Amino acid sequence: MSSIQILLFVFGLLMFKYKKSRMHRFVFLSAMAEGPHVAIPLRLSIATAWPLKPKLHRVYLLIQEDRPQNLDDPVCDSIPVIDLAKPTAVHSHIQPVEAILKASKEFGFFQVINHGVPEKITTDAMNVLKEFFNLPSKEAIEYVPHTKGWIHTSSDYTKVGAHLWRENLKHLCYPLEECVQLWPNKPARYQEVIAAYILEIQKLSSRILEMICEGLGLEPGYFKDTSEVQLLSSNFYPPCPDPSLTLGILAHQDPSLITLVYQGNSPGLQALKDGHWINVGAVPNAFVVNIGNQLEIISNGKFRSMDHRVVTSPHETRISIATLVNPPLDCIVEPAKVLVNESEPSRYQARQYKEYVHHNKAFGDHTVTIQNAMISES
Ligand SMILES: O=C(O)CCC(=O)C(=O)O
Numbered sequence: 001m002s003s004i005q006i007l008l009f010v011f012g013l014l015m016f017k018y019k020k021s022r023m024h025r026f027v028f029l030s031a032m033a034e035g036p037h038v039a040i041p042l043r044l045s046i047a048t049a050w051p052l053k054p055k056l057h058r059v060y061l062l063i064q065e066d067r068p069q070n071l072d073d074p075v076c077d078s079i080p081v082i083d084l085a086k087p088t089a090v091h092s093h094i095q096p097v098e099a100i101l102k103a104s105k106e107f108g109f110f111q112v113i114n115h116g117v118p119e120k121i122t123t124d125a126m127n128v129l130k131e132f133f134n135l136p137s138k139e140a141i142e143y144v145p146h147t148k149g150w151i152h153t154s155s156d157y158t159k160v161g162a163h164l165w166r167e168n169l170k171h172l173c174y175p176l177e178e179c180v181q182l183w184p185n186k187p188a189r190y191q192e193v194i195a196a197y198i199l200e201i202q203k204l205s206s207r208i209l210e211m212i213c214e215g216l217g218l219e220p221g222y223f224k225d226t227s228e229v230q231l232l233s234s235n236f237y238p239p240c241p242d243p244s245l246t247l248g249i250l251a252h253q254d255p256s257l258i259t260l261v262y263q264g265n266s267p268g269l270q271a272l273k274d275g276h277w278i279n280v281g282a283v284p285n286a287f288v289v290n291i292g293n294q295l296e297i298i299s300n301g302k303f304r305s306m307d308h309r310v311v312t313s314p315h316e317t318r319i320s321i322a323t324l325v326n327p328p329l330d331c332i333v334e335p336a337k338v339l340v341n342e343s344e345p346s347r348y349q350a351r352q353y354k355e356y357v358h359h360n361k362a363f364g365d366h367t368v369t370i371q372n373a374m375i376s377e378s
């Protein structure tokens with residue numbers, strides 16, 4: 001124990017003795033209120049000095065049915081990891097297109113490796129986001145209207161008002177040249193680094209969508225119109241005092257066509273399969289691909305958009321970069337004609353993406369803001 005730690009420890013004990021002092025209440029409440037918005041140095045000094053383990057503040061307590069139950073379950077090894085550089089999928093002898101098709105039907109999830117996105121691009125993006133989320137001035141800009149081109153929040157709420165354990169940064173990425181100047185300019189490299197990342201995501205998502213076209217028997221380029229708009233949603237989940245009582249993100253499905261998630265080496269994503277939450281592993285340098293609601297519709301239900309959520313870690317900070325690949329707002333989304341026939345009638349009504357977004361509050365509390373931004377950008 002260093003002398004500073006000993007001092008802080010004694011200080012904690014004294015405050016515990018004189019419970020009624022205002023200082024004690026301040027430090028005690030700060031320890032209790034440990035959350036993504038509380039400064040990390042304060043958290044660390046309290047965690048090392050305070051004799052009691054900091055508790056999760058009640059604002060983060062989820063109702064019983066929303067809490068994660070299976071934190072110690074192993075990673076599910078049947079969600080396919082597909083090697084895009086090889087003709088066959090990892091751990092199997094089937095072709096990547098076939099593997100993508102199978103995974104999209106069974107899990108609504110798969111991971112890709114050897115995807116061609118240079119490691120420097122993903123590492124730079126993770127680093128610049130880490131800098132963004134650690135900016136000391138960030139709390140003052142908790143919510144920024146879309147006229148500035150981005151939304152940062154650490155206050156997502158559940159339906160019954162519990163606070164989720166994450167900070168989130170969202171912005172549009174299409175048309176890229178117009179959007180990029182509206183993104184955060186602190187850290188100074190943010191715009192350049194994230195624009196380079198998005199260019200790679202555009203290439204990779206088009207490539208995966210072409211493979212899906214092939215697998216579903218759709219003509220090449222079928223998803224060109226429905227995959228035009230990228231929306232970046234970056235998440236920051238600091239270490240949490242009690243992961244069994246809260247979540248980073250509640251169970252949800254993505255309103256996108258597909259979503260590509262980069263999660264570095266930090267697990268936390270879980271998918272619901274046959275009524276059980278399964279852990280999606282963190283595979284080094286992989287992208288998680290998640291089938292969104294629009295692809296479920298276009299595939300006429302052949303593919304499933306699955307519930308997923310994020311559990312927190314008691315030890316490490318997790319950053320994830322989700323890029324939602326979406327149709328433009330005025331695009332009509334409907335089952336592909338070639339997938340509809342007498343034996344498989346259409347299971348979904350055609351409707352404008354705008355209507356879908358609005359009806360499902362697709363982007364959470366900020367749906368209207370993002371919808372407005374999409375209109376003024378396009
Ligand atoms: O953090 C993650 O791994 C997933 C995030 C997610 O599901 C989302 O942003 O929609």
Ligand SMILES: [Fe+2]
Pocket residue numbers: 252253254259308
């Ligand atoms: Fe999601």
